[in-house]
Amino acid sequence: MLSDEVRIFRPGEPVQVVRAPMSIGAETYGLPGPVPTDAWHVLDHAVSVIHRVTPWATVIAAPTLVAEATYDDYPCREFLRRRDSEKNYVKLGGRSFGNEGLIALSLYSWSGYLISTAYHEAWHQLERILDKKILDEIDGHLIPLSWGSAYMDSMVERRARCFETWAMRFEEGMPGLRLSSQVDAIFDAAATGEIAKEWYKMQQKAARGR
Numbered sequence: 041m042l043s044d045e046v047r048i049f050r051p052g053e054p055v056q057v058v059r060a061p062m063s064i065g066a067e068t069y070g071l072p073g074p075v076p077t078d079a080w081h082v083l084d085h086a087v088s089v090i091h092r093v094t095p096w097a098t099v100i101a102a103p104t105l106v107a108e109a110t111y112d113d114y115p116c117r118e119f120l121r122r123r124d125s126e127k128n129y130v131k132l133g134g135r136s137f138g139n140e141g142l143i144a145l146s147l148y149s150w151s152g153y154l155i156s157t158a159y160h161e162a163w164h165q166l167e168r169i170l171d172k173k174i175l176d177e178i179d180g181h182l183i184p185l186s187w188g189s190a191y192m193d194s195m196v197e198r199r200a201r202c203f204e205t206w207a208m209r210f211e212e213g214m215p216g217l218r219l220s221s222q223v224d225a226i227f228d229a230a231a232t233g234e235i236a237k238e239w240y241k242m243q244q245k246a247a248r249g250r
C-alpha cells in the first residue's frame with residue numbers, strides 16, 4: 041500500500057507520525073513509497089529489538105529510505121536517479137547515525153528483513169560503546185571472504201552481519217549453540233540488552249564520581 045507516513049519512536053515517548061519526504065541524518069531521506077502490510081505488523085517488534093540492544097536510540101521508520109551516494113560506494117545496491125539533479129540515491133534497508141543516537145529503517149522491504157535490519161543497525165549503534173578488545177575478539181573469528189565491494193568487505197559491516205545472523209536464529213526459537221564461544225557470549229549480551237545495561241551503570245557511576 042502506498043504510504044507517506046513516517047513514524048518516529050523516541051525512547052519512552054509516544055510514537056510521533058509525520059509525513060514524507062523528510063530529511064533524516066546526514067544526506068539521508070525518508071520518501072513516500074509502497075509499504076507491505078506485514079511491514080507495519082512487525083515494525084513494533086523491530087523497534088523493540090533496537091530499544092533492547094540500544095535503549096538510547098531514536099528510531100525513524102520511513103516507507104523508503106534513500107541516501108546520496110555513488111555507485112562505487114554501494115555496488116551491491118539499487119540506485120535511483122533524480123531527473124532534476126546530478127545526484128544519485130541509493131535505496132537502503134536501514135542506517136545507523138552514531139553521533140545522533142539515531143537509527144532509520146525502511147519499510148519497503150519484506151518483514152523478515154525489517155527485523156534482521158533492526159539487529160544489524162542496532163549493532164552499528166552499539167559498537168560505539170564497545171571496547172576495541174571486544175571487536176578484535178570478533179574480528180579474530182571472521183574468515184576472509186570477498187563480497188566484491190569495500191563496503192561489504194569492511195569489518196564494520198561484517199560484524200554487523202554476523203550479529204544480525206546470530207540473533208535471527210533465536211527469533212525463530214532455534215535451540216542450542218547460544219553460548220558455545222566467546223563471540224556467542226558477546227552477541228548474547230548485546231541481544232539481551234546486558235551490554236547496554238552495564239554501560240548505563242558505568243555512566244551513572246562515572247557521573248557520581250565527578
Ligand SMILES: [Zn+2]
Binds near residue numbers: 197200
Ligand atoms: Zn551495515
